[in-house]
Amino acid sequence: MCAAPEPVRNDDAAWDRWPVQQYLAENYRVLHSVDAAVIRHHSAFYRRFAPGGAGRCLEFGAGPNLYPLMLAGAAARLIDAVEVSRAGVAYLTRQLEQGPDASWLPFYALCRELDPALPATLPEALARVRVVHGDVRAVPTGTYDLASMNFVAESVTEDADEFAALCRVFIGAVRPGGRLVAAFMENMPSYRIGDSPLWPGYPVDAAAVEAVFAPHTASLRVTRIARDPSLPDYGDTGMVLLTAARPTAGG
Numbered sequence: 636m637c638a639a640p641e642p643v644r645n646d647d648a649a650w651d652r653w654p655v656q657q658y659l660a661e662n663y664r665v666l667h668s669v670d671a672a673v674i675r676h677h678s679a680f681y682r683r684f685a686p687g688g689a690g691r692c693l694e695f696g697a698g699p700n701l702y703p704l705m706l707a708g709a710a711a712r713l714i715d716a717v718e719v720s721r722a723g724v725a726y727l728t729r730q731l732e733q734g735p736d737a738s739w740l741p742f743y744a745l746c747r748e749l750d751p752a753l754p755a756t757l758p759e760a761l762a763r764v765r766v767v768h769g770d771v772r773a774v775p776t777g778t779y780d781l782a783s784m785n786f787v788a789e790s791v792t793e794d795a796d797e798f799a800a801l802c803r804v805f806i807g808a809v810r811p812g813g814r815l816v817a818a819f820m821e822n823m824p825s826y827r828i829g830d831s832p833l834w835p836g837y838p839v840d841a842a843a844v845e846a847v848f849a850p851h852t853a854s855l856r857v858t859r860i861a862r863d864p865s866l867p868d869y870g871d872t873g874m875v876l877l878t879a880a881r882p883t884a885g886g
Contacts, residue, residue: 642793643825643835645801650720650791655699657829659738661867663700666741669863669874670702673818674742676858676876677706677783678749680816684710686752689814690780693717694764695805696771696787699726701735701761702742703785708760709752711781717767717774724768731761776807784817793825793835802847811883815852819844819875821859826869841875852879 663670681689689710694703697716707714718724730736735757743757754760771787788801809815822838845857855877862873 643833644794644797645791645835648791648835649832651722653698653720653722654828654831655720655722655726657831659699661828663742664738666745667863667865669860669866670742671745672860673785673874673876674702674706674745675749677703677816677818678746680814680878681706681710682750682752683814684781686710687712691715691778693774693779693782693808695774695782695784695808696791697727697766698723698786700785701730701739702746703783704764705739705743705746705753705757705760706750707781707783708746708754708763709750711763714764715767715779716764717769717771719768719770721768724766727764727766731764731766734758735761772801772804774804774808777810777813779809779813781814781816782806782808783815786818786820789819789823789837789839790826791835793837795837798837798839799847802844803851806848806851806879806881809881811881813881815877815879815881817877819877820869820871821862821873821875823869823871836869839875840872844875844877848877848879851881853882855879 686709690712692707692711692714694716697718747753784805788798823836825833825836841857841859858876860874
């Protein structure tokens, strides 16, 4: 019998060549119903904070998706968008320096409808963002009041242990008592974007996400939403959404 192939891990992928424009064209040129569902979930989380009450926040593996950064625009005083891909960093930097693409405006309109404390305009909300070119695995422990991760840990590796390790780094990025919000693609296999090479993915469901987070968090809530048939079929079955906190020393 042939041995099973070694899983592709994060360091094996050529992230600097991530197909940003194809990814945006396939997923974010219009506001899909599943994005609206994620925005509603995350907005309810952010509305728990007074304006500026979350202090310093982290977007863990930001990619070119702007709506997680928009959502934090009232709660956070500073948002570090940490991204390893040079292509992703270039896109985010252009969005901040030259103004966001018009396609993001409907996303922000929904964010503001749900949270009127957000600034009047999208550029004002994004003014709190600092793009950090770096590996999320190097984020210092206990640095942030709040951390957000969207479609990252399950979309960069085929290895179960590496998925779990990335989630633990994400949890550890916030101080004790700090808050976490996340979204995962459900049952996402390795995938292609347009005509790009195959990118690594590790299929997870709500039970798998809960198993990784429960030993290291408090106030854990995990829910799911069904797949949006208007999006490309990457093999996923929906999304898993999470809120939690890092326990305090006595918690």
